Amino acid sequence: MAGAIIENMSTKKLVIVGVILLFFQAFSFMVGGPTTAVHYLATKCVDAAKNHQSTKWFMPWGPNQCEKIRTFDEAMAKKIEANNIVFAVHIPLPNMEMSPWFQFMLVILQFDIAFKMHNQIEDGALATVDVGLAYRDDMLSEWTEMAHSLEQRKLNCNFTTTKTYENEGRYYECELLPFMEVGSVAHKYYLLNIRLPVHERKKINVGIGEIKDIRLVCIHQNGGFTQVWFAMKTFLTPSILIIMIWYWRRITLMTRPPVLLEKVIFALGISMTFINIPVEWFSVGFDWTWMLLFGDIRQGIFYSMLLSFWIIFCGEHLMDQMERNRFSVYWKQVGPIVFGSFCLFIFDMCERGVQLTNPFYSIWASDVGTELAMAFIIVAGICACLYFLFLCFMVFQVFRNISGKRSSLPAMSKGLIFRFKFLMLVTLFCAAMTVIFFIISQVNEGHWRWGDHTVQVNSAFFTGIYGMWNLYVFAIMFLYAPSHKRYGDQSSGQCIISDTGANSGEDIQLTTTITHVDGPTELYKMTGKEAQE
Structure with missing residues (x-):
């Protein structure tokens, strides 16, 4: 056999x-x-365009860096509207570059939201994000747009202390939000420009609390x-x-x-x-x-x-x-x-x-x-x-x-x-x-x-x-x-x-299967003695 x-x-x-x-x-x-997880704090850049539809890319640092503000209080003092603020994040950090060996790029988002009695987060609040992604392969060339989208993310935040005036300024504990995933890392530098457009009549970004900062975590495979x-x-x-x-x-x-x-x-x-x-x-x-x-x-x-x-x-x-x-x-x-x-x-x-x-x-x-x-x-x-x-x-x-x-x-x-x-x-x-x-x-x-x-x-x-x-x-x-x-x-x-x-x-x-013959059922019904006959 x-x-x-x-x-x-x-x-x-x-x-x-x-x-x-x-x-x-x-x-x-x-x-x-x-894998590698890198944390980024978005830089607040000022967009001077009146129609808020500027095609300019805002760089958080470097030779052509944008005009920056530290806090929203500074923006109010300078009479800068929320629609003129762009959150800019450069990936990777200064003096570094991305590599195709990283394979993918997964970015998650977190809002730093301060509690205010007159501006609390409403139940089921949605944050509308106008985001653009650009890339380049050297520090001198112009940015090339890779993607642009208007997205919504539901805020799931908890305030762990009593909501009183004494606790104003404390931060909500907000869940991290899915933000972006790119299936390849073919370029050396990436730039994210994020806007939070506000429109009272259309209820866009209304009831989302007082956003202080935007943080990102970029996850990619270790090269x-x-x-x-x-x-x-x-x-x-x-x-x-x-x-x-x-x-x-x-x-x-x-x-x-x-x-x-x-x-x-x-x-x-x-x-x-x-x-x-x-x-x-x-x-x-x-x-x-x-x-x-x-x-x-x-x-x-x-x-x-x-x-x-x-x-x-x-x-x-x-x-x-x-x-x-x-x-x-x-x-x-x-x-x-x-x-x-x-x-x-x-x-x-x-x-x-x-x-x-x-x-x-x-x-x-x-x-x-x-x-x-x-x-x-x-x-x-x-x-x-x-x-x-x-x-x-x-x-x-x-x-x-x-x-x-x-x-x-x-x-x-x-x-x-x-x-x-x-x-x-x-x-x-x-x-x-x-x-x-x-x-x-x-x-x-x-x-x-x-x-x-x-x-x-x-x-x-x-x-x-x-x-x-x-x-x-x-x-x-x-x-x-x-x-x-x-x-x-x-x-x-x-x-x-x-x-x-x-x-x-x-x-x-014990091992492979039955003989490739016709009538396998009948073969299994035979005993050893009958098979010999």
Whole structure:
């Protein structure tokens, strides 16, 4: 029979392979590095234009810096209207420059609002922000507009002390607000000009309290970590591609057609290769703002393939299941996975798709969008947990099937069962880590939108999970490849342990799937004795 490598390789060699994979797994956790969060305080510039529609860009410092004021009291003394004040923020700080290695730029916003008895924040107050983003690649050239938008952000502020005249001047505690996200950092310098237009009749920026300052936090990937991350993907891409080609070549050397599990393993290798391909290298030289969206799509495809694979992988090892080696058997389990992945894609397009043209758009900016996003995160987390519980139930069924036959097996067969059980436990561990990573990434995505930049510490976990996926796919293709010692037998594609010593007449299938023959159901109904006849 055509046994797999996991059946025919010696225990010593398997241990060596396992230790090597464990070493690479530990290394993938160590290469993780944090993102960088830089704080900025907006400079108050004076726009002398009477129509408040100046096309001039206001620079907070440098040779052509704007006319500045320190406080709004100074503006009132000079009879400068609120509509003539522009909050200017230069990214990065003086004597520094941005780099394409930063990959993305996420900016969150915070208002410093002082309490005044005659100017309090109204319930449900909306701050209307007229914001423009410009860039340049040297300190002498003119600024080029990159985006301009009129956005609204709901203020969620609390005043922790008693609202009395004695407490005037104290600041509200306001939540951070999502402000901007750019999918690439292709230029050296960026400039934000923010206006808070006031219009009493149209109720624009009325009832938002007395804003004293605007603070921004700019979050981007650490440049050194990006280089390590690209190097990691560059190394893993040919590794998975080579093992995938080697695996499929061994399958095609068999005179029988490939069975379902072999096809699914190969498809898993293709999806892993797709997510591995380091197209991010091009983002260093090109202004590809769609890279974040493309990365989400690739990860969604891999999630869909990996979760489907685990269902089929466990199902094909259920010896009591009468029908196997047919994809249609698993449509009830795989269908919801594909549908859920499609919903993830639609949700992602609702935000990052729009951000391709308007980086200031955020689904978290409105109450409806926030409720929808939070509901989506909660439902996605619940579905991920339910999937893991169902997978645990399938693994339990597989172990129960094997345990019912183990007592009558010879010592060699019990050794193969141990290998198989260990691999199933590793699979369950990978599934648990994947579900945890998915939930954390979704929650962190929400926190990022709200400005909780402390989530940056999870990048080591991200590289560790990414390395785990690659090592798991590598191990599956290696261990389930047909052994070169068994090419001569073309009758089956499974490892069947026959308990001839105990004359039990039962066969146990451990690795790949059933023979690619007609009438698989009838084959499973036969006992070992009938099969010999």
